[in-house]
Amino acid sequence: MGSIAEMTLPRGGGRKLSLQVNRLVNYIRNPQNLISVISIILLLYLVALPLWEILSSTFQLQFRDAAKTGLPEGSLTLRYWSATFASSISKAMFYKPLMNSLLISLTVSVLGITIGGVLAWLVSRTDLPMKKFFSFILVVAYMVPSWCKALAWEVIFKNNRIGGYPGMFQAVFGISPPNWISYGFFPIVVTLSLHYFVFSFLLISSALASIGGDLEEMAEITGAKRGLILRKITFPLVIPAIPPSFILTFSKAIGSFGVPAFLGMKVNYYTLSTMIYANIRNRMTTQAFTLGIVLILVASFTVYLNQKAIGKRKSFTTIGGKSTRKNFIKLKKLKPVITLLVMAFVVFGVVLPLAVLVLQSVMLQPGVYSLDNLTLHFWIGEGNGAIADGEAGIFHNPRIWKALFNTLRLVTLVSLIATVAGVLLGYIISRGRKKLSGRFIEQISFTPMLIPSIAMSTIYLSMFSKPQLFIPVLYGTFALLVLISIVKYLPFAVRSGTSSMMQINTELEEAARIEGTPWVKSFVRLILPLAKGGVFSAFLLIFISGMKELALIMLLVTPETSTLTSLTYSYTESGYEQFSNAITTLIIFIIITVNFIARRVSKADISKGIGG
Amino acid sequence: MMKSKVLAVCLLGASVLLAFSGCSKKAEPSGPAAAEKELSWEDQVGLKDNLSAEELYGKAKEEKTVTVYSMSSRLNDVKETFEAQYPGVEVVVYDMRNSEILEKYQREHEAGIRTADLLFIKDSDGAVYNEFVKTGLLREFIPADMMKTAPADYQKGGYAPYFEMKQIFYNTEVYDSCPMDSWWDLTRPEYKGKIILRSPIENSEIMGLFLTMVKNGEDMAASYKKEFGKDIVLDGTENAGYEFLKRLSANDLIVMTSDTDIVEAVGAPGQKNPPFGIATSSKMRNAAKGLMINVAEYLSPRLGILDPAYIYVADGAEHVNAAKLFIRWMGGEADGSGPGFKPFHVRGSWPSRADVKPVETQELSTMNLWSVDMVYNYQHLDDLRNFWMTLQ
Incomplete structure (x- = not known):
């Protein structure tokens, strides 16, 4: 950064100018510096500027209100903030949703880390049977979009309150579930926890794997009790994995949209994210921005507190490396019970939602559980006026084909570009840890993680609906979807890029440089091949996240650029759940297939991408 | 030490941003002047001219296409019959929610994007009339010959083929x-x-x-x-x-x-x-x-x-004649019997023209209704x- 200050603030008079220019040219000639400069500008432009844009717009009188108040458009005003914080609607629009959001995210984080931690310990440290199967199926839980679990929940636990066809539970047992089970806090927390525990599971597993079992083994040999070992060795070793788990879970949960939308809005239970959405839908965009800013602040503050409380995230270096011989803790008598419990968890958390989804997609009338109600119309039916206002089944439906094409194009482009950017930025960061530019890039590329998806899309919606510097109006274009997704997934890509780069010793590069190899060549020929594993994993993780992304693109898609997920949401909203279910099944099928192929071909592993 | 550096970075970042945001402000056109200039657009393209379907078709064929933002998916049916009747003019329908249509259209108009030719929307709270029609963002076009028998309130203003x-x-x-x-x-x-x-x-x-x-x-x-x-x-x-x-x-x-x-x-x-x-x-x-x-x-x-379903012409629309032709088609053309109106001639909706009777639905005349005050509504909306x- 010091060098940037030099560039922008020339010190001397004209005499020194040529010297300055020379220095600048030299600075830029170095590809590393060039990339630093370009990426700082881009990141400022794509991350910092948008934040500034919405912040400033909340203090400016908007067109709609200008006409009513008689003041000129754009004049300084506090009305949007006072409406949010201190007005008759603050409670309904801000305080209640905020409390709900916080409660949900905290509960989900605690539950997620507990479930994930216990499962991780069981799978990596004990003699639990069928480990391979469990670790595979538990990660599949993450591949099933979270809102799909919400849909499944609704199908099963829908109650009398909202009339219509009965839920599955009611159809089978004849009892209508109470409201708190069907809608609101409880089901939202359960479905989100069943989804986000995967973060903790993967991070804690990898923490456990990286330290091997020999420490515990030694303790056991010296006669320590199992409880003592857990308390004194296993927990402390796992602790560094908890802050990142918490950050990931909390920031994902507080920004999640689909689950609270499906399970909360019907009983007037709003979170900040659904309230933002509602405000935007009602054309109260500036009001939505104020909520978005609060959401970002809350997410950042929690991360900050969390870092404060647990200290800087550090990784343990355990001397001796991985142990080759694993000595598993015996579960003894509890083994069958625990195995059954884990199995039950898998069935309820992963298998059942999927089964419900597939079943729903072949039912003519939702909620009518008889054989003659089964149909393949929603899959292969031709358009027919009698069903769903003439929408054709998904294999005959041009809208869905287009959305499928859009989705694949989007996720492929995004995962490619983001991964490459992640590798480049990771390189800069790992080699420039001591420089301010490196740290700055690390910080700012991590920022999108703190911006909840729905808030981020409100920002981009506003920012790119007018020409920006050299960028034309991107509103309604496919490019905007690509852009926002790249920025949003950058933290994943950069993290994985950085950790791959950290593992590559600089001595290799130095050797290449002494040999006279140009930087670009040594990067492509030397560093990339070494970082291959991490790169593939990041690619895969972004691909999967992109396939099921809803909140991020919800506000930005148009009928032309609609994706599979946005179609799912609009079908659900207009009451054609079967189409949503069929499309969701298709999404999950694609995700699992891609994951399978990627693992076969490249040994890529999304758990590595998450940060393990 | 590190903190002060971070602060410096932030300050630098902030100043860069300020510079950027300063630039972006200048690009925005001033409201009233723009509206004044665009008022003459109507005359330029002859929006108010009442042409027959044949005359419109002749001109529409040169425009080739017409794009509608619609709050009803039933416009897809209208598209089919229209394209069969008037080959060479393609209809593009975007099916969206009312508020999405307004948001999208407003942003596009501001940015100078002229995708939409027609907007098919509802306006019971008066927001469209007060924010879009009065400001010239949307233009009214009523095929006068088709609306002779409609309630007086609906013979002027925006065109509503049905309620x-x-x-x-x-x-x-x-x-x-x-x-x-x-x-x-x-x-x-x-x-x-x-x-x-x-x-x-x-x-x-x-x-x-x-x-x-x-x-x-x-x-x-x-x-x-x-x-x-x-x-x-x-x-x-x-x-x-x-x-x-x-x-x-x-x-x-x-x-x-x-x-x-x-x-x-x-x-x-x-x-x-x-x-x-x-x-x-x-x-x-x-x-x-x-x-x-x-x-x-x-x-x-x-x-x-x-709740009238209004169809408005977009300000600066590039396919005005095709748009007008489409409006006529939606309203069932001269005698109201055209297939373009079929999708709306269903139970629970009332044709605005009295010469077309509603289907299996209470007659409008037997219904005790309030009239809607768009100005009052809009003033009290917030x-x-x-x-x-x-x-x-």
Whole structure:
């Protein structure tokens, strides 16, 4: 950064100018510096500027209100903030949703880390049977979009309150579930926890794997009790994995949209994210921005507190490396019970939602559980006026084909570009840890993680609906979807890029440089091949996240650029759940297939991408 | 040390941003001047000229295409018949929600993007009329010959080929006739947690209905007395209209986002204690799909308000003649019998032209309706929205 200050603030008079220019040219000639400069500008432009844009717009009188108040458009005003914080609607629009959001995210984080931690310990440290199967199926839980679990929940636990066809539970047992089970806090927390525990599971597993079992083994040999070992060795070793788990879970949960939308809005239970959405839908965009800013602040503050409380995230270096011989803790008598419990968890958390989804997609009338109600119309039916206002089944439906094409194009482009950017930025960061530019890039590329998806899309919606510097109006274009997704997934890509780069010793590069190899060549020929594993994993993780992304693109898609997920949401909203279910099944099928192929071909592993 | 460096970076970043945002401000055109300049656009393209379908078709063929942002998916059916009738003119339909259409159109117009030629929207709360039509963002075009027989209110202003209404739906399997004869019935304890509607915050038609009730507070007070036999006591509200909304909201409402879902919840067969729903009248056509539904045909003090479906021409539209041709087609052309109107000629919707009769639906003349005051509605929109949110 010091060098940037030099560039922008020339010190001397004209005499020194040529010297300055020379220095600048030299600075830029170095590809590393060039990339630093370009990426700082881009990141400022794509991350910092948008934040500034919405912040400033909340203090400016908007067109709609200008006409009513008689003041000129754009004049300084506090009305949007006072409406949010201190007005008759603050409670309904801000305080209640905020409390709900916080409660949900905290509960989900605690539950997620507990479930994930216990499962991780069981799978990596004990003699639990069928480990391979469990670790595979538990990660599949993450591949099933979270809102799909919400849909499944609704199908099963829908109650009398909202009339219509009965839920599955009611159809089978004849009892209508109470409201708190069907809608609101409880089901939202359960479905989100069943989804986000995967973060903790993967991070804690990898923490456990990286330290091997020999420490515990030694303790056991010296006669320590199992409880003592857990308390004194296993927990402390796992602790560094908890802050990142918490950050990931909390920031994902507080920004999640689909689950609270499906399970909360019907009983007037709003979170900040659904309230933002509602405000935007009602054309109260500036009001939505104020909520978005609060959401970002809350997410950042929690991360900050969390870092404060647990200290800087550090990784343990355990001397001796991985142990080759694993000595598993015996579960003894509890083994069958625990195995059954884990199995039950898998069935309820992963298998059942999927089964419900597939079943729903072949039912003519939702909620009518008889054989003659089964149909393949929603899959292969031709358009027919009698069903769903003439929408054709998904294999005959041009809208869905287009959305499928859009989705694949989007996720492929995004995962490619983001991964490459992640590798480049990771390189800069790992080699420039001591420089301010490196740290700055690390910080700012991590920022999108703190911006909840729905808030981020409100920002981009506003920012790119007018020409920006050299960028034309991107509103309604496919490019905007690509852009926002790249920025949003950058933290994943950069993290994985950085950790791959950290593992590559600089001595290799130095050797290449002494040999006279140009930087670009040594990067492509030397560093990339070494970082291959991490790169593939990041690619895969972004691909999967992109396939099921809803909140991020919800506000930005148009009928032309609609994706599979946005179609799912609009079908659900207009009451054609079967189409949503069929499309969701298709999404999950694609995700699992891609994951399978990627693992076969490249040994890529999304758990590595998450940060393990 | 590190902190001060971070601060320096932030400051530098902030100054860069300030510089950027300074640049972006200049690009925006000033409102009134732009509107003045564009007013002449109408004359330039001859928007108000009443041409026959043949003349329009001749010109439309050169324009080749027309793009509609529509709140109804039924425009896809209109597209099919139109393209069959007028080969060489392609129709592009974007099916979106009302508020999405407005948001998208406004942003595009501001950015100089001229994708839309026509907007097919509802406007019961007056936002479209006051923010878009009055400011010249949307243009009115009425095929005068087709609207000769329409109610006088609809012979000028925006063109509405048909009306719908928000009505109370009930389950016909359980109830032989509608057990409600007054809006106040919705506040009775026996229907607590049994009433489904869309949120007025999100749905302009419900909002329009509520605004009209607030405006006609005396009607609501009189109706209360008729229903309960005593004068209404206001509980901190301005009038009986607001009081009605307060009590309605306190009756544990269920809010849904789609009228399709609402009528299904009301009319799904096999229920013992089905809910009631306030939904768009044209959802009566879903009765053909096995739903046991009907609507209240009489309500005190009045049945409700008409929700016209307006079709406006976009300001600066590039395919004006094709747009006008499409408007004529949607309205059923000269005698109202054209296939373009078929998709709207269904149960629960009323043609605005009196020479086309509604299908299996109460005649407009037998319905006791409020008239809608778009100016009043728009002026009180924020108040009512805030009032409603305070109740939640």
